Amino acid sequence: MARTELISVDALDEHQLDRVRQSVRRERDTEANKALSVAIMGQSGVGKSSLLNVLFGTHFPVGDVKPATREPQAISVPSNSGHTLTFWDMPGLGDSEDLDAGYRAMYLEKLAECDVVIWAMHADSRCTDREARHLRRLLDDADPGARRRIVGKVTHVLTKADLLTPPPWIFDMRGERGSFVPSRPLAGRMEVKAAHFEQMVVEPWGDLLSAHTYNNGEFAVRDDRLGFDRQTVTYRGHFSREVCERYTAAHPEHADVFSRLRDNHRVLPCSALFRFNLAALMVNVVNKLGPTAIFRFQRVLDDVAELAGVPVSAMREYGNFLVWDGIRGTRAFDLSQLPF
Amino acid sequence: MIEDDDDITRAVEARRREDTEYVARLDDAVQHRDETAIEHLVRNAVARVVGRVADVGFDVVRNIWNWLVSH
Numbered sequence: 001m002a003r004t005e006l007i008s009v010d011a012l013d014e015h016q017l018d019r020v021r022q023s024v025r026r027e028r029d030t031e032a033n034k035a036l037s038v039a040i041m042g043q044s045g046v047g048k049s050s051l052l053n054v055l056f057g058t059h060f061p062v063g064d065v066k067p068a069t070r071e072p073q074a075i076s077v078p079s080n081s082g083h084t085l086t087f088w089d090m091p092g093l094g095d096s097e098d099l100d101a102g103y104r105a106m107y108l109e110k111l112a113e114c115d116v117v118i119w120a121m122h123a124d125s126r127c128t129d130r131e132a133r134h135l136r137r138l139l140d141d142a143d144p145g146a147r148r149r150i151v152g153k154v155t156h157v158l159t160k161a162d163l164l165t166p167p168p169w170i171f172d173m174r175g176e177r178g179s180f181v182p183s184r185p186l187a188g189r190m191e192v193k194a195a196h197f198e199q200m201v202v203e204p205w206g207d208l209l210s211a212h213t214y215n216n217g218e219f220a221v222r223d224d225r226l227g228f229d230r231q232t233v234t235y236r237g238h239f240s241r242e243v244c245e246r247y248t249a250a251h252p253e254h255a256d257v258f259s260r261l262r263d264n265h266r267v268l269p270c271s272a273l274f275r276f277n278l279a280a281l282m283v284n285v286v287n288k289l290g291p292t293a294i295f296r297f298q299r300v301l302d303d304v305a306e307l308a309g310v311p312v313s314a315m316r317e318y319g320n321f322l323v324w325d326g327i328r329g330t331r332a333f334d335l336s337q338l339p340f
Numbered sequence: 341m342i343e344d345d346d347d348i349t350r351a352v353e354a355r356r357r358e359d360t361e362y363v364a365r366l367d368d369a370v371q372h373r374d375e376t377a378i379e380h381l382v383r384n385a386v387a388r389v390v391g392r393v394a395d396v397g398f399d400v401v402r403n404i405w406n407w408l409v410s411h
Contacts, residue, residue, distance in 0.1 A: 004393065004394060004395045005392070005394040005395065006394070006395045006396070006397055007386055007390065007394045007395070007396050007397060007400065008397040008399055008400065009397065009399040009400045009403050011390075012386070012389070012390075012400070016389045016390070017403065019385070019389050020382065020385040020386055020389055020400075020404060021404055021407050021408070023381075023385040023388065023389070024378065024381045024382055024385050024404055024408065025408060025411070027381050027384075027385075028377075028378070028381060028408070170348055170351060170352060172352045172355070172356070179355065179356075179359065181351055181352050181355040182351070182355075183347070183348070183351055184347055184350075184351050187351070213369075213372075214368060214369065214372035230398065231372065231375065231376055231379070232372075232376065260365065263365070279359065279362040279363050279365075279366050280362045280365075282366050283362060283365045283366050283369050286366065286369040286370055286373055287369060289373055291376070291377055291380045292377050292380065292381070294370065294373040294374050294377050295374075295377060297370075297373075298370065298374065301370065307363070307366075308359050308363070
């Protein structure tokens with residue numbers, strides 16, 4: 001195979017270099033000024049609006065009061081810095097049993113167009129197999145290239161992880177703010193849930209998946225699935241927990257690289273309410289952006305609400321019970337009244 | 341159930357480390373995607389300017405990157 005010519009800066013005169021500079025700036029600005037488009041799939045009530053609000057600084061009304069929609073709905077909103085965000089609210093794949101060909105084609109088209117695709121599933125849901133079956137049927141209609149692109153850009157989220165109790169959450173309070181931390185038994189429960197969902201909705205697409213992360217310049221391991229260049233480390237296939245552990249055992253000096261590759265295919269338990277795992281979710285989203293979508297994404301990053309930390313005053317409102325001492329006729333425990 | 345305060349301390353410290361790690365990973369991931377996107381645009385622009393498809397050296401990318409930062 002003929003090698004592509006390598007052009008160094010010395011091979012370009014000042015006029016050519018200036019044309020390249022102007023061209024790159026123009027294209028970067030054009031890309032950055034387009035609306036960032038985000039598709040969010042998921043059944044009614046899984047917390048799509050809450051998730052979008054904390055991730056993108058929007059103000060969609062929350063609460064399941066909207067009628068369920070069958071058609072994908074586009075909502076364009078200006079971000080705080082004035083750049084447009086377009087959200088496609090995609091009705092749950094499992095909401096409609098009878099998807100006709102026209103509807104499936106439209107659904108596929110929207111997924112293919114969007115910069116970011118988030119599949120939100122309720123952390124306590126048990127009907128994933130139905131949604132997975134519908135996604136499979138939907139993607140059967142796509143040509144192989146489109147199928148690979150769509151599968152490769154989906155970020156899977158388990159929403160409302162705050163509802164996975166007991167075991168309890170821990171509020172790590174530091175002054176006026178704090179962070180929610182799952183207790184060890186709760187973290188274990190989440191891990192089991194996430195592994196189940198990953199098996200249901202990620203693993204079946206292993207042949208179409210790839211994982212990417214940046215190369216800090218020291219990674220140089222290659223095999224039939226793993227590759228690298230100056231900037232990027234790539235794995236072809238599903239970078240599952242088992243695969244990650246196997247590579248880490250073989251090359252412990254690159255444990256951080258394998259951990260970052262693993263980020264691509266994790267199903268993340270998140271909570272918009274508790275601001276839990278949101279930075280990890282954003283890492284997953286960034287890993288899957290198309291070549292120039294990062295310019296649009298960067299414009300909205302400044303608008304992102306704080307990804308971690310909750311004011312103590314807000315945390316007080318999250319307690320969902322108080323204890324009434326029925327003998328004394330007084331409150332024995334009320335989180336909202338406790339003096340911190 | 342949570343066993344004792346040591347369990348809580350360990351869970352909290354591990355979580356703080358993980359949170360810090362993911363904030364750093366987000367910054368690094370965004371920077372990396374930005375650099376690769378710029379390289380993608382530079383490669384296309386050089387091909388247009390010189391009239392043929394060619395790979396570009398890192399010195400070209402760095403030159404354009406520095407210029408973009410300063411403008």
